Amino acid sequence: MxxxxxxxxxxxxxxxxxxxxxxxxxxxxxxxxxxxxxxxxxxxxxxxxxxxxxxxxxxxxxxxxxxxxxxxxxxxxxxxxxxxxxxxxxxxxxxxxxxxxxxxxxxxxxxxxxxxxxxxxxxxxxxxxxxxxxxxxxxxxxxxxxxxxxxxAFGTAPADIADDELDKLSARELEVMRLIARGYSYKEVAKELFISIKTVETHVSAVLRKLQLSSRHELTKWAAERRLL
Missing domain, CATH: 3.40.50.2300 (Response regulator)
Known part of the structure; x- marks a missing residue:
């Protein structure tokens, strides 16, 4: 594995x-x-x-x-x-x-x-x-x-996604969000997207702020509920 x-x-x-x-x-x-x-x-x-x-x-x-x-x-x-x-x-x-x-x-x-x-x-x-x-x-x-x-095992039924929720995120932030929500480390995201770890950190902070979430755990739950993974 x-x-x-x-x-x-x-x-x-x-x-x-x-x-x-x-x-x-x-x-x-x-x-x-x-x-x-x-x-x-x-x-x-x-x-x-x-x-x-x-x-x-x-x-x-x-x-x-x-x-x-x-x-x-x-x-x-x-x-x-x-x-x-x-x-x-x-x-x-x-x-x-x-x-x-x-x-x-x-x-x-x-x-x-x-x-x-x-x-x-x-x-x-x-x-x-x-x-x-x-x-x-x-x-x-x-x-x-x-x-x-x-x-x-724990995913819920698909939820309606308000357009303005995803509109808050840039294309790059959406890519980072999906990888982080899947459990990737900052280092793995950086390698996958050919960006620096510092840039990943910046994007994650922006995603959490824009979606009004406080942790990676909440982000994973948010993405799973919306079938964004």
Missing amino acids: STPALDGTRAEGQGETVRVVIVDDHAIFRSGLKADLDPRVIVVGEAGTVEQAIEVIARTRPEVVLLDVHLPGGLGGGGREVIAGSAALLGATKFLALSVSDAAEDVVAVIRAGARGYVTKTISGTEITDAVFRVAGGDAVFSPRLAGFVLD
Whole structure:
């Protein structure tokens, strides 16, 4: 599958930190992931089973949980069961699924449970760091292909589009909007459209302002409702 649509522009240069818990039943993977993460991502706990994960999350109250989809223990629900067992913390704690699986049923199930994104274990430490910061900031993070699964599962019936909504956007802004809404990173959009990352950032800011939206997540929902993807 394709590399997840992540970029480092959001995390670079920021001084804040994000507290995370890593949930995966392979200790060697947890160790490798910790070594690859940016120092600003502070690992406050680890777990290898459903029961351990629920306990550690409740005790440490991280901002983001990096959550494997398939875990031993519990009632066999894996990552979904961990999210359900941590329901009281949803909002303050955000869940980012990190799995070897790119199956549509796994993606949709964990997002229905409350995860804010889904990436695969093929990504780099830099990419997962960016994903952590983006999820902590309220964005939804997916690769373009996985985002398609989510849009198919959660998309609503086509909505009437007022002409003046789209008329607010230039042709280039419309191109950028569609790619961003599909889950592309700024870097990937820049490469696709042969423009600079800074220009992409400028267009995204303009699109959000003109459509009166506040995040990429809202933009994806707005575009999906109008079948603009």
